[in-house]
Amino acid sequence: MFAHILRTLAASSGRMIATYRAMLGLLLLLLAMIDPEGIGFEREIDDIVLAGYAMVALVLLAISLKSWWLEFRLFPYAYVLDFAVFVVIRFVFDPMMQGYIAIAVGTATFIMVETMSRWNWQKLVVATVTLNLLCWASSLAVGMVNPHGLSVIDDFLRQAGIFCFVSIIMVWTGYWRSGLQLPAPFPRLPASDEMALRHMIEYATEASGGTVAAISWLRPDASEAQFASNLGEDEPLPGHVPPLHALSTAPVMVFDRARRRALVPDGNGDIRLRRLTPGQCAMLGKVGVDNGLFVRLEAMTGSGGLLIGGLPALDWSLLERGSLIGSKVSRGLDDYRYALLAQETAVISQRRSIARDLHDSIAQSLAGAKFWLQSYRNRLQPDSEQAREIDRMKSAFEAEYDNLRLMIARLQCNELDNDRVDLVADLEGLAELLGQHWRCEVAVHCHPRILRVPASLSHDVQQMVREAVSNAVRHGEATRVAIDAQATEADIALAIDDNGHGFRSPSPSPPASLADRANQLGGSLNITTRPGNTRLDFRFPRLEWQ
Amino acid sequence: MTKILIADDHHFLRSGVAALLTDAGHEVVASVDSGEAALAAIAECDPEVVILDVRMPGIGGVAALERMRKAGDRRPVVILAAEIDDDDLLAISSAGANAVLFKHCAPELLVDAVSAAESGQTYFRPEVIGRLAEIAARPRKVSALERLNPKERLIAQRVARGERNREIGEALGITEGTVKSYLHGIYAKLGIENRTGLALLVLPDLAGEGR
Numbered sequence: 001m002f003a004h005i006l007r008t009l010a011a012s013s014g015r016m017i018a019t020y021r022a023m024l025g026l027l028l029l030l031l032a033m034i035d036p037e038g039i040g041f042e043r044e045i046d047d048i049v050l051a052g053y054a055m056v057a058l059v060l061l062a063i064s065l066k067s068w069w070l071e072f073r074l075f076p077y078a079y080v081l082d083f084a085v086f087v088v089i090r091f092v093f094d095p096m097m098q099g100y101i102a103i104a105v106g107t108a109t110f111i112m113v114e115t116m117s118r119w120n121w122q123k124l125v126v127a128t129v130t131l132n133l134l135c136w137a138s139s140l141a142v143g144m145v146n147p148h149g150l151s152v153i154d155d156f157l158r159q160a161g162i163f164c165f166v167s168i169i170m171v172w173t174g175y176w177r178s179g180l181q182l183p184a185p186f187p188r189l190p191a192s193d194e195m196a197l198r199h200m201i202e203y204a205t206e207a208s209g210g211t212v213a214a215i216s217w218l219r220p221d222a223s224e225a226q227f228a229s230n231l232g233e234d235e236p237l238p239g240h241v242p243p244l245h246a247l248s249t250a251p252v253m254v255f256d257r258a259r260r261r262a263l264v265p266d267g268n269g270d271i272r273l274r275r276l277t278p279g280q281c282a283m284l285g286k287v288g289v290d291n292g293l294f295v296r297l298e299a300m301t302g303s304g305g306l307l308i309g310g311l312p313a314l315d316w317s318l319l320e321r322g323s324l325i326g327s328k329v330s331r332g333l334d335d336y337r338y339a340l341l342a343q344e345t346a347v348i349s350q351r352r353s354i355a356r357d358l359h360d361s362i363a364q365s366l367a368g369a370k371f372w373l374q375s376y377r378n379r380l381q382p383d384s385e386q387a388r389e390i391d392r393m394k395s396a397f398e399a400e401y402d403n404l405r406l407m408i409a410r411l412q413c414n415e416l417d418n419d420r421v422d423l424v425a426d427l428e429g430l431a432e433l434l435g436q437h438w439r440c441e442v443a444v445h446c447h448p449r450i451l452r453v454p455a456s457l458s459h460d461v462q463q464m465v466r467e468a469v470s471n472a473v474r475h476g477e478a479t480r481v482a483i484d485a486q487a488t489e490a491d492i493a494l495a496i497d498d499n500g501h502g503f504r505s506p507s508p509s510p511p512a513s514l515a516d517r518a519n520q521l522g523g524s525l526n527i528t529t530r531p532g533n534t535r536l537d538f539r540f541p542r543l544e545w546q
Numbered sequence: 547m548t549k550i551l552i553a554d555d556h557h558f559l560r561s562g563v564a565a566l567l568t569d570a571g572h573e574v575v576a577s578v579d580s581g582e583a584a585l586a587a588i589a590e591c592d593p594e595v596v597i598l599d600v601r602m603p604g605i606g607g608v609a610a611l612e613r614m615r616k617a618g619d620r621r622p623v624v625i626l627a628a629e630i631d632d633d634d635l636l637a638i639s640s641a642g643a644n645a646v647l648f649k650h651c652a653p654e655l656l657v658d659a660v661s662a663a664e665s666g667q668t669y670f671r672p673e674v675i676g677r678l679a680e681i682a683a684r685p686r687k688v689s690a691l692e693r694l695n696p697k698e699r700l701i702a703q704r705v706a707r708g709e710r711n712r713e714i715g716e717a718l719g720i721t722e723g724t725v726k727s728y729l730h731g732i733y734a735k736l737g738i739e740n741r742t743g744l745a746l747l748v749l750p751d752l753a754g755e756g757r
Contacts, residue, residue: 219740220739220740300711300726300729301741334710335710337741337742338708338710338741341708341741341742341745342708344742344745345706345707345708345746345749348746348749359628359629360556363628363649364556364558364628364649365556365559367562367628367649367650368556368558368560368561368562368563369562370562370649370653371559371562371566371656372561372562372566373653374566374652374653374654375562375568378566378569378570379569394653398650398652401650402650405650
């Protein structure tokens with residue numbers, strides 16, 4: 001029953017404030033009734049005012065329980081009433097009585113809490129300054145005529161000191177509390193995963209007051225964690241740092257590597273002291289952050305760790321702030337993936353729609369043209385020049401139709417440019433197909449053995465290989481084709497060698513479609529040819545697609 | 547001279563096919579642009595061979611063929627399509643089409659296919675036979691959504707539309723944590739690892755529902 005009442009009251013700040021007000025009203029009434037000058041309720045000004053305030057406070061509590069709407073509408077009036085009661089306590093009652101001094105401090109504290117709950121900490125500063133000014137004014141005004149023997153200055157200093165102390169605590173608490181309300185970290189969709197992580201580093205350093213940060217993030221579908229930091233020259237090389245979430249099982253940790261000290265939450269609302277293990281120290285050393293904050297990141301779309309260093313000061317309160325930063329960063333990375341997913345699904349839908357349109361219009365027209373041409377062709381003498389012309393046109397249409405079908409297939413596939421595929425595996429699969437199709441030997445040699453490139457690049461490279469092998473067999477009568485792909489830090493070099501009889505000219509122009517494709521990828525194509533060997537050398541700079 | 551009906555929603559292609567077949571000595575008695583129109587024209591013109599495209603407005607070529615066979619109409623049917631998915635190819639074969647030809651094949655093959663069909667033979671290109679054998683050897687394809695229970699299906703559809711767990715939870719009256727747990731179950735059931743995989747798997751079904 002009691003727990004139920006507490007839950008009901010704590011369900012909203014408005015109810016809690018109304019409850020505090022009712023308690024304050026009853027306390028004030030009790031204080032008035034035990035006034036040594038007259039025990040019990042007497043028809044004196046203080047008894048009447050405080051009884052009235054207690055009654056209004058109880059009514060406001062009842063309203064807050066019944067109607068959140070009315071409670072909100074009445075809040076400004078109740079707030080003014082609270083201030084008015086404070087003024088009455090300070091100016092009308094005997095401010096030198098210890099009970100009234102304490103209750104004035106209590107009322108002021110209540111008003112500050114009320115302000116902090118309802119508005120921001122800047123409004124709290126205004127309210128606090130107003131309360132202090134009222135306090136000082138009342139001390140001076142009432143002290144002038146006070147018969148208690150203390151000097152005005154003594155009284156002023158005593159009361160102003162207490163009020164100042166309480167005010168500073170409350171303003172600081174309000175400011176600290178406002179700091180816990182961090183903004184969302186993604187105003188715009190970042191261009192890449194790496195940019196998203198870098199954005200998170202900036203966000204975490206700004207939110208924590210640190211100067212350096214490192215983040216590692218592992219998606220369930222990725223083979224290795226991504227790492228980013230703003231450590232500058234001290235940044236460890238990719239692959240040299242284990243995933244940061246391996247640093248600790250605690251969700252958040254304040255650490256000092258030199259002294260091997262750490263603070264971690266115990267999960268029951270308390271904080272525990274820990275000694276950093278040698279493994280933890282070694283890992284922190286590798287990253288290059290000696291002291292600061294570690295936060296585990298757990299989200300729907302992945303997990304990871306965040307290290308923040310260069311903090312102005314280390315203390316236990318960083319644990320709460322770190323948890324908040326961690327949840328914001330995790331949510332931000334989730335938001336990024338969700339936004340990316342929405343974008344990808346939209347792109348895929350649009351691509352399928354374009355593929356459908358191409359299929360329903362141009363592809364059908366090309367097919368229709370083929371039938372028409374065949375019809376004309378059948379009316380001509382088989383070996384006439386016109387028949388040969390039509391055969392050439394038919395071949396051109398068929399080639400275009402095949403290209404269009406490939407384009408449609410590419411549009412219909414689900415791979416997007418930010419999907420990475422293994423070019424080596426794709427080329428090996430293609431070589432087998434081409435070998436069967438053209439009844440020739442197609443061999444693939446690649447270095448390294450795994451070469452992850454955007455799906456679109458793999459598709460384009462495969463198209464070029466198809467065409468090159470087709471040309472080699474059909475025009476050069478080649479029986480063997482060797483495909484060699486070498487990746488360096490600067491580019492990917494693709495060489496296609498065949499044993500056909502080659503071009504007539506020793507320095508031929510590259511086939512237009514192959515050269516166009518290579519140019520579109522920002523690459524180049526060179527041909528060297530002699531009888532028995534023709535070699536196409538493609539180069540695709542990494543900058544163009546990375 | 548064989549009386550032929552052509553059903554294809556692309557006028558230029560129909561006229562090209564008609565020209566080719568006319569030159570080959572056949573008579574095109576009807577040229578229509580939908581499955582329904584094809585059925586009506588069959589009743590009216592009584593063609594000896596029917597050429598049907600697969601994708602047409604209305605019921606399409608596969609359904610038109612199935613209705614013909616269901617009504618006891620056994621006249622030769624040639625399917626002429628740009629592309630045929632596995633389900634349609636299986637349905638075409640089961641319904642008893644006499645020939646299946648792709649539009650990217652050499653045009654003269656269509657004349658051969660019509661002649662073969664008209665003489666009661668079947669005319670399936672080797673690549674079509676190969677695909678049919680491959681489909682027959684595979685276990686029945688069950689769509690991603692079919693493998694999920696109704697609640698999981700709702701969640702998967704919303705994920706594919708780009709909704710977030712919180713939004714899905716609010717829409718379905720469950721908590722974000724419950725959505726997360728449902729998603730883990732869905733991932734395990736479909737053998738995928740993340741939302742992108744789920745969205746890509748479910749998208750074709752969603753597109754199918756939207757058709």
